[in-house]
Amino acid sequence: MSHTSSMEDFVTNRVNRLTFGILPTTSFSYSSLSPLLKWRISDLVTFICLALSFIGVWKIKPFEREFMLSDQRLQHHYTEVQQVSNTMLFVYSCVIPFIIIALCGVSLNRRSRIYKTFVPLLGLILSVVTTAVLTDALKNYIGRHRPDFIARCQPLADAPLDVYVLAKDVCTTEDLDKLHDGFRTTPSGHSSISFAGLHYLTLWLMGQFIVGNPLVGTWRVLLSFVPTLGATLIALTRTQDYRHHFVDIVIGALIGIVISWWNYFRLYPWYSSPKSYNPKVYSKIPREESLPIFNATYNPPQDTSIPMTERLVSETHSVYHPDQVYSAG
Numbered sequence: 001m002s003h004t005s006s007m008e009d010f011v012t013n014r015v016n017r018l019t020f021g022i023l024p025t026t027s028f029s030y031s032s033l034s035p036l037l038k039w040r041i042s043d044l045v046t047f048i049c050l051a052l053s054f055i056g057v058w059k060i061k062p063f064e065r066e067f068m069l070s071d072q073r074l075q076h077h078y079t080e081v082q083q084v085s086n087t088m089l090f091v092y093s094c095v096i097p098f099i100i101i102a103l104c105g106v107s108l109n110r111r112s113r114i115y116k117t118f119v120p121l122l123g124l125i126l127s128v129v130t131t132a133v134l135t136d137a138l139k140n141y142i143g144r145h146r147p148d149f150i151a152r153c154q155p156l157a158d159a160p161l162d163v164y165v166l167a168k169d170v171c172t173t174e175d176l177d178k179l180h181d182g183f184r185t186t187p188s189g190h191s192s193i194s195f196a197g198l199h200y201l202t203l204w205l206m207g208q209f210i211v212g213n214p215l216v217g218t219w220r221v222l223l224s225f226v227p228t229l230g231a232t233l234i235a236l237t238r239t240q241d242y243r244h245h246f247v248d249i250v251i252g253a254l255i256g257i258v259i260s261w262w263n264y265f266r267l268y269p270w271y272s273s274p275k276s277y278n279p280k281v282y283s284k285i286p287r288e289e290s291l292p293i294f295n296a297t298y299n300p301p302q303d304t305s306i307p308m309t310e311r312l313v314s315e316t317h318s319v320y321h322p323d324q325v326y327s328a329g
Helices: 003-019 041-059 086-106 113-142 149-153 176-181 189-208 218-224 226-240 246-267 308-316
Strands: none
Touching: 041 113, 086 113, 086 189, 086 226, 113 189, 113 246, 149 176, 189 218, 189 226, 189 246, 218 226, 226 246
């Protein structure tokens, strides 16, 4: 069996695995992909399922861990007005990145703008909702106390100070929702969700700026990291409002970063690719698709004598070489 035929068999088998055998194929090419795969319908269904499950997870009563009334880490005051409310968190982490990506999509070639705007927006909402569900599930399971827990609890005057007690035995507050929320400090949802959305935007901007091209300016990388800086500031406000311990926001940030990386690089190639601004699954779209204001174009020579499957693998793993010519904007 020749190398070419074995490569074609390998790629064909991959497509069969992707479709679970539902869509039979005899040969592989991006142009022959089913709309179900190209438009990632399964990801849309996954998003809907995660969004619905988030509602259920949010309503689960958290684990009520024992605590000491003498624990100084839990004796901070309760901040009535948060610097970043839940509504503003949604705006910063989801709405603003959504608008930026959508507006940039307007400048794309007409034939490609819908698909190439749809893909990053799908990755964004998946990143945010996946992080939200995982974070809230961990909050409820861990059940650690917030720094302002005792202020929420309003303990009995004669409650013991230096022994472990349960909230149901010593707390007098009638606001049970507020009390139960006091068990949801780890990990920080503001931290994880802000990084899930804003760090995802950073990754997308770096791809559009083609930061892997050695000729582009450092300003592109620095500008790309502005959203991540914003996520960091949002996370830090949670310690200033005494809603979270520092370790909570660190764990939350790690969760958001990991999930945003996973979602982004499922959809886009690594920055060493000369077309890092293009989604991986890319068919019937013109080649002049880079955002004009970010444009730095590399056009590798095409050798039609090389089978398509080998060219596909070569482009997927392409790297920069000193003898290649680039034009950077």
